[in-house]
Amino acid sequence: SYVLTQPPSVSVAPGQTAKISCGGNDLGTKSVQWYQQKPGQAPVLVVYDDSDRPSGIPERFSGSKSGNTATLTISRVEAGDEADYYCQVWDSSSDYVFGTGSKVTVL
Amino acid sequence: QVHLVQSGAEVKKPGGSVKVSCEASGFTFTNYYLHWVRQAPGQGLEWMGIYNPSGGFTNYAQKFQGRVIITMTRDTSTSTVYMELSGLRSEDTAVYYCARGSTSPQFDFWGQGTLVTVSS
Numbered sequence: 001s002y003v004l005t006q007p008p009s010v011s012v013a014p015g016q017t018a019k020i021s022c023g024g025n026d027l028g029t030k031s032v033q034w035y036q037q038k039p040g041q042a043p044v045l046v047v048y049d050d051s052d053r054p055s056g057i058p059e060r061f062s063g064s065k066s067g068n069t070a071t072l073t074i075s076r077v078e079a080g081d082e083a084d085y086y087c088q089v090w091d092s093s094s095d096y097v098f099g100t101g102s103k104v105t106v107l
Numbered sequence: 108q109v110h111l112v113q114s115g116a117e118v119k120k121p122g123g124s125v126k127v128s129c130e131a132s133g134f135t136f137t138n139y140y141l142h143w144v145r146q147a148p149g150q151g152l153e154w155m156g157i158y159n160p161s162g163g164f165t166n167y168a169q170k171f172q173g174r175v176i177i178t179m180t181r182d183t184s185t186s187t188v189y190m191e192l193s194g195l196r197s198e199d200t201a202v203y204y205c206a207r208g209s210t211s212p213q214f215d216f217w218g219q220g221t222l223v224t225v226s227s
Contacts, residue, residue, distance in 0.1 A: 033213045035152075042204055042217035043152065054215065086152055090212030095168060096142070096154035 002091040004099035011105045018074040020102045022087035025068060030089040032070040034063055038083045046085075047072060074104070082106045109133045111205050111218035118224045124193035127221045129205030136186040137161045140208040143177065143190045145201040146220075157208065158188055195225045 004024045012018040022032065032050050035043035045054050047063035050070065060075045074081055087099035114128040129141065143155040156167040158177045165177050176191045188205060203221045206214035 031212055035214070037152075042220050043206075043214070044217070045213060045215050048213040048215070049211065088152075088212070088214070095166070096157075096212060098144075098152040098154065101151045 002089075002094035002097045004087050004089065004097055006085075006087060006099040006102045008100070009103045009105065011107055012074075012077045013107045014077055014079060016077055018077050018081070018104055020072045020074075020085050020087075020104065022070040022072070022099050023068055024089065024097075024099075027068040027070060027089070028065065030091065032063065032065060033088040034061075034070075034072045035086045035088065036081075036083045037086065043086065077104075077106055079106050109207065109216045111207065111216055113203075113205060113218040113221045116222040116224070118226065119195050121196055121225055121227055123195050123225075124191060125195060125223050126189055126191040127203050127205075127223065129188045129190070129218050130185050131188065131205075131207070132185045134207070136181070138209075141177075141179075141188045142206045142208050142214060143175075144204045144206055144214070146204070147198070147201040150201075155190070155203075160186065192223075195223075197225050199223065200225045 006022050010018050034047040036046050037043040046057050046061045050065045051063040062073045064071050085102050091097050110132045112130045117125050119125050137160045141158045145153050155171050156177050158165050167175050174194050179188045205218040207216040
């Protein structure tokens with residue numbers, strides 16, 4: 001089955017930049033999505049198709065991809081950005097796959 | 108305005124079944140897919156299955172095949188999708204979400220989640 005690997009945790013000071021990686025085989029050929037999930041809430045789509053933002057998502061959230069690694073970048077981090085973040089792709093053999101998740105802690 | 112409203116929390120016994128509903132409104136239902144995703148306590152997100160209202164097509168994650176069924180009913184203004192999971196065991200204790208999808212592999216709107224607790 002297809003696996004997406006993320007770092008379990010990322011810590012960042014307010015106002016700084018957080019980068020969350022997501023690695024997977026042949027990731028360069030797949031469309032990558034990113035979701036933010038705060039405690040007790042449903043996930044929210046923050047980036048789709050590698051680097052596009054849904055309406056209403058701040059420009060501080062951006063996505064990129066290089067080779068087999070996708071990255072979600074959160075610029076000028078705020079306390080309200082503290083959450084779990086998941087990457088997600090569709091794979092022909094495994095269908096819809098989510099990453100292992102990364103907890104972002106704002107120091 | 109897109110709304111996905113799910114049914115309330117359930118407590119079930121091992122071996123039983125649960126049926127969770129997701130009422131969709133505010134968009135053209137046949138233009139999108141409806142997915143089910145679950146999240147065990149303290150764990151990550153796990154895709155379970157998809158319903159395509161256009162043709163009534165379903166596809167389930169291999170892990171759940173034989174145990175899950177997704178169905179749908181419609182009236183004039185709302186459409187309701189149901190996810191029924193049978194053969195419940197304690198490991199099925201989780202929050203179950205419905206989510207809207209499209210031909211692009213993204214989940215752009217989510218229901219509020221339904222907690223299913225399996226306990227004897």
